[in-house]
């Protein structure tokens with residue numbers, strides 16, 4: 001564990017023991033302090049001690065500067081969609097089957113000709129250098145050691161080529177098209193040259209601007225000079241060699257024709273991320289998309305108040321296995337994954353759980369997050385009576 005983390009922990013312990021804090025009344029223990037931050041886990045000393053992903057969240061809260069932790073946690077407006085994403089898994093119950101041989105659990109899935117040992121992928125999450133010095137490289141090393149799919153953000157803190165080297169094989173590239181075709185083409189060529197088989201087009205942030213109240217409040221609590229990560233005009237490595245600065249990021253002019261244009265331009269498979277309705281899923285297929293990611297950006301794009309798992313329940317039957325459907329937003333437990341697969345997802349992606357691990361313990365923390373969720377998934381599959389992923393179907397869930 002880093003000295004900074006130990007120092008922060010000692011500081012919290014000192015605060016808690018201090019009569020000064022007692023005088024503050026209700027915030028009397030580390031648990032209550034974390035509860036006040038909306039955390040559910042316990043602080044731990046090493047990744048192996050994490051019982052669930054929320055234990056990693058608790059350490060991330062202690063280790064990161066408030067603004068950086070706030071950047072991970074934030075939703076938009078009143079965080080309604082953010083909360084709905086997690087809570088809505090509780091509206092679905094599992095319908096386990098008994099007397100099935102579950103002595104061998106096979107969690108593998110195949111996507112575009114590559115078989116993965118697990119249906120859990122790492123979401124594209126930008127600016128990981130703000131959570132760990134090695135950022136996306138640490139995530140890539142963890143994805144490699146645990147053999148998971150990694151999707152790399154346009155706003156990666158590390159160059160795509162370095163991440164691929166750390167991963168040991170090409171990752172999938174997530175594209176924010178920026179509204180400038182020359183920049184988009186350049187990024188596509190670079191991702192293709194690096195060997196990426198898939199480009200994931202994110203379509204749920206039209207202007208790149210939204211109302212992240214929780215982040216704004218966290219920034220107000222953080223007086224540090226943070227020139228390393230947020231220098232105005234700082235460029236992500238993906239924009240190297242261009243005049244583009246992602247502070248001016250906008251894709252407000254984007255329409256469905258762009259999907260076709262992208263398909264015509266690139267040799268990579270094209271997935272569309274941010275789809276939440278059956279109508280748009282149908283359009284994705286009509287315009288030639290090779291796959292769909294049902295996602296509301298972890299509740300940090302628009303404030304619809306609707307959970308992504310409910311969107312999946314609407315979208316998957318319409319897609320009807322014509323193209324692969326991935327789902328993200330709110331997955332925190334192995335049983336959440338079973339519910340998503342039962343409702344029609346071919347694979348799922350996680351965002352915050354691995355960023356908590358990364359912030360808490362670097363590569364080892366990401367590995368722990370992946371291990372916890374995979375172990376929970378396996379136990380859940382045993383109880384559900386589904387020895388392989390293909391055994392998980394719509395009959396496994398009901399609505400409460």
Ligand code: FNR
Pocket residue numbers: 071072073085123124125126153154155174202273295296297298299300328329330331349350351352353355
């Ligand atoms: C994101 N997400 C995101 N999505 C994307 O397409 N490109 C990006 O650069 C980012 N960046 C990003 C940063 C951070 C800090 C977070 C938390 C999320 C959204 C991400 O891919 C995914 O949709 C959500 O994180 C999934 O929800 P959960 O698992 O975090 O609840």
